[in-house]
Amino acid sequence: MTTLLLTHPIFVEHDTGPGHPERADRIRAIDKVLAHDLFSGLKRTEAPLRDDAEEYILLAHSKDHLEKVRATAAGKGQLPAHLDPDTVMSAATWEAALRAVGAGLEAVDQVMTKSAANAFCEVRPPGHHAERDRVMGFCFFSNAAIAGLYARAKHGAERVAVVDFDVHHGNGTQDIFWSDKDLFYGSTHQMPLFPGSGALHETGAGNIWNAPLRAGDDGATFRDAFSERILKPLRNHAPDLVIISAGFDAHRRDPLGGLQLVEEDFGWATEELAKVAAKHANGRIVSMLEGGYDLEGLSKSVGVHVKKLMDAGT
Numbered sequence: 001m002t003t004l005l006l007t008h009p010i011f012v013e014h015d016t017g018p019g020h021p022e023r024a025d026r027i028r029a030i031d032k033v034l035a036h037d038l039f040s041g042l043k044r045t046e047a048p049l050r051d052d053a054e055e056y057i058l059l060a061h062s063k064d065h066l067e068k069v070r071a072t073a074a075g076k077g078q079l080p081a082h083l084d085p086d087t088v089m090s091a092a093t094w095e096a097a098l099r100a101v102g103a104g105l106e107a108v109d110q111v112m113t114k115s116a117a118n119a120f121c122e123v124r125p126p127g128h129h130a131e132r133d134r135v136m137g138f139c140f141f142s143n144a145a146i147a148g149l150y151a152r153a154k155h156g157a158e159r160v161a162v163v164d165f166d167v168h169h170g171n172g173t174q175d176i177f178w179s180d181k182d183l184f185y186g187s188t189h190q191m192p193l194f195p196g197s198g199a200l201h202e203t204g205a206g207n208i209w210n211a212p213l214r215a216g217d218d219g220a221t222f223r224d225a226f227s228e229r230i231l232k233p234l235r236n237h238a239p240d241l242v243i244i245s246a247g248f249d250a251h252r253r254d255p256l257g258g259l260q261l262v263e264e265d266f267g268w269a270t271e272e273l274a275k276v277a278a279k280h281a282n283g284r285i286v287s288m289l290e291g292g293y294d295l296e297g298l299s300k301s302v303g304v305h306v307k308k309l310m311d312a313g314t
Contacts, residue, residue, distance in 0.1 A: 001114065001115075001116055001117035001313055002041055002042065002043040002116060002117060002310075002313060003041070003042055003043065003116065003117060003118050003119065003120065003306065003309045003310045003313045004042070004043045004044075004045065004107060004110050004111070004115075004116035004118070004119035004120070005034065005039075005042045005043065005044045005045070005119070005120055005122060005306070006045055006046070006047045006103040006106060006107055006119060006120070006121045006122065006123070007027070007031075007044075007046070007047055007103070007121070007122035007123065008046045008047040008096075008099050008103075008123075010047075010092055010095050010096045010099055011024075011027045011047075011096055011099070011100070011122070011123055011124045012024040012027050012028065013090075013091075013092035013096065014090060014092050014093050014096040014097075014124055014125060015080065015088075015090035015091075015092065015093075016088040016090070016138075017080060017088055017090075020088065021255065021256060021293040022124065022125065022126065022138040022291075022293070024124075025295060026124065026292065026293070026295065026298060027122065027124060029295040029296075029298060029299040030122055030289075030298065030299050030302050031122075032299065033299040033300070033302060033303040034122070034302070034303070034306065036303075038303075038307065039303075039306065039307070039310070041310060042306070042310070043116055045106070047099040047100065047102050047103035047106065047121065047123060048099065048102040048103070048105075048106050049095065049098055049099055049102055050098075050101075050102040050105060050106070052105075053098050053101050053102050053105065054066060054098075056101070056105060056146055056149070056150045056153070057101060057141055057146055059146060059149035059150065059153060060132065060141070060142050060145045060146045060149055060176045061130070061132055061133070061141060061142070061146075061176075062132055062133050064133065065132065065133050065134070065135075068083075068135075069083070069089075069094070069097070069135065069140050069141070070094070072089050073089060073093060073094035076091065079091050083135040083140075084135055084136060084137075086136075086137055086138055087125075087135050087136065087137065087138055087139065087140070089140075093125065093140070096123075096124065096125060097125055097140045097141055099123070100121070100123035100124065100125060100126075100127065100141070100143050101141050101143055101146055103121040103123050103143075103288070104121055104123075104143050104144065104146060104147030104150070104243075104286065104288055105146075105147060105150050107119035107121055107147065107286040107288075108147050108150055108151045108154070108155065108241070108286055109154075109155075111241070111284045111285070111286055112151060112154075112155040112157065112241070112284065113155075114282075116313075117283055117309075117312070117313025117314075118274075118277075118283065118284065118285040118286070118287070118309050118312060118313050119285070119286050119287065119309075120246075120287045120289075120302075120305070120306050120309055121143070121286065121287065121288045121289060122289055122302075123143065123288065123289055124289065125138055125139060125140055126138055126139050126143070126247070126289065126290040126291060127139045127140075127141055127142045127143030127144055127145070127146075127172065127245075127288065127290070128142065128143075128144060128145075128164060128166060128168075128170030128171075128172050128173050128245045128247070128290050129168070129170065129171055129172045129195060130142045130172040131171060131172045131175040131176070132172075132175055132176055134172075136171070136172065136195065137168065137194065137195060138291075139172060142172045142173055142176055143288050144162045144164075144170075144173055144243050144244075144245045144288050144290075145162065145172065145173045145176040145177060147243055147286055147288065148160040148161075148162055148177075148183060148241070148243050149176075149183075151240075151241050152182075157240040157241045158182060158240055159182050159183075159184070159237055159238060159239050159240050160182070160183055160184070160239060160240065160241050160243065161183075161184035161185075161186070161234055161237055161239035161241070161242050161243065162177070162183075162184065162185050162186070162243045162244075162245055163184075163186045163187075163230060163234065163242065163243070163244055163245070163273055164185070164186065164187040164188070164189070164244075164245035164247065164290070165187075165188050165226070165244075165245070165246070165247060165250060165266065165269055166187075166189065166245055166246075166247020166248075166249060166250065166290045166291045167189060167190050167193065167247065167249040167250040167254065167256065167257030167258075167259055167291065168189055168190070168193060168194055168195065168247070168249065168256075168257070168291060169187055169189040169191070169193075169195060169196075169197050169198030169210070169212075170185070170187055170189075170245055170290075171195045171197040171198070173185050173187075173245065174187070174197065174198075174202065174204070174208055177204065177207065177208070178204040178205070178208065179204060179205050180205060180207065181205040181206060181207050182207070183207055184207050184209070184233070184234060184237045184239060185204070185207065185208050185209070186208075186209040186210075186211070186229070186230040186233065186234060187209070187210050187211065187230075187245075188211045188212075188213060188222060188225055188226055188229075188230065188250075189210070189211075189212060189213065189250075190212070190213050190214070190215055190217075190250070190257055190258055190259050191212035191213070191214070193215075193257065193258075198210045198212055199212060200212065207237075209229055209230055209233045209234075210229070211225040211226065211228075211229035211230055213225060213259060215257075215258030215259070216258060216259075216260065217259055217260065218259075218260040218261070219260065219261050219262060219264070219265040219268075222250070222259065222261055222265055223265065223268060223269075226269055226272070227272075231272055231273075231276065234273075234276055235276055235279075235280075238280040239276070239277075239280055239281050240280070240281050240284070241281055241284045241285075241286065242273055242276060242277040242281055242284065242285045242286075243285075243286045243287070243288065244270070244273060244285065244286070244287040244288065245288060245290045246266075246287045246288060246289055246290060246302075246305060247289075247290030247291035247292055248266060248291065248292030248297060248298050248301040248302065248305075249291040249292045249293055249294075249298075250265075251263075251266075251292065251294060251297035251298070251301055252297070253294040253296060253297035254292065254293055254294045254297055254298075255293055255294060256291070256293050263297075263300050263301045263303075263304045264304065266301045266304055266305050267304040267305065267307075267308050270287075270304075270305050270308035270309060270312075271308050271312070273285065274308065274309070274312035277312075278312070283312065283313065285309065285312070287305065287309065289302070
């Protein structure tokens with residue numbers, strides 16, 4: 001089986017305005033790397049605009065949240081609009097956000113039915129800061145959490161894990177998974193840093209595993225924390241599906257973080273997660289792009305990450 005790549009031109013059209021770090025050039029930089037012959041074996045398809053996307057958004061978000069985002073998108077004369085200081089709605093954002101959700105749903109379908117070994121969703125806007133009732137930190141809908149809840153509702157995956165190595169804590173995923181012991185959330189992230197959550201004592205129903213790091217921590221420290229605080233409980237969880245919130249802003253080049261990771265560290269984490277997925281989940285992994293704002297660090301790290309997924313799928 002092959003690795004599935006899901007993306008769409010609409011992700012470039014989501015316009016956050018001049019000077020915004022979560023910009024269209026992120027997708028262009030990744031596209032350039034993944035056009036290399038090294039990635040010719042990818043199964044490529046467009047992120048779909050699915051009729052059932054809103055139904056599954058409501059597994060993770062309140063009706064009020066969905067309607068607020070929809071109403072803002074419908075106010076064409078008032079766009080672009082800031083839903084919070086960081087999160088910008090442009091004319092293309094509603095479709096982009098729905099296709100980002102749709103990419104996760106389609107990836108779950110293909111991985112759970114063995115049509116693909118694993119999947120990488122090259123999407124924007126990202127999702128892991130969107131809480132049940134709140135847009136936040138560039139994020140409108142919690143793409144990874146929605147994909148996980150969909151896997152349970154549609155495919156009967158009893159135990160779903162989201163593992164997040166973005167430099168920022170995924171407060172949205174944690175919020176949505178908080179009280180459900182069958183939903184695992186594990187995160188390495190820098191503290192203190194936006195959004196301010198992710199402390200060791202935040203444990204939910206015993207299903208939340210945070211591994212906060214300090215500015216300046218390098219790959220060795222990251223690997224130790226990831227091994228002890230994420231991989232050990234993840235193995236005990238024995239997930240039916242592993243979802244990766246794949247943020248690459250812990251890279252040493254990134255302007256929004258202070259960690260000192262390099263491409264090989266993301267490759268190592270991907271390999272380790274693939275081992276857990278191979279043992280417990282028939283190799284099933286869905287990876288969803290989150291952060292990463294230095295174009296060189298982002299694109300090279302995505303290239304290593306996707307190649308490791310391809311290696312795991314062969």
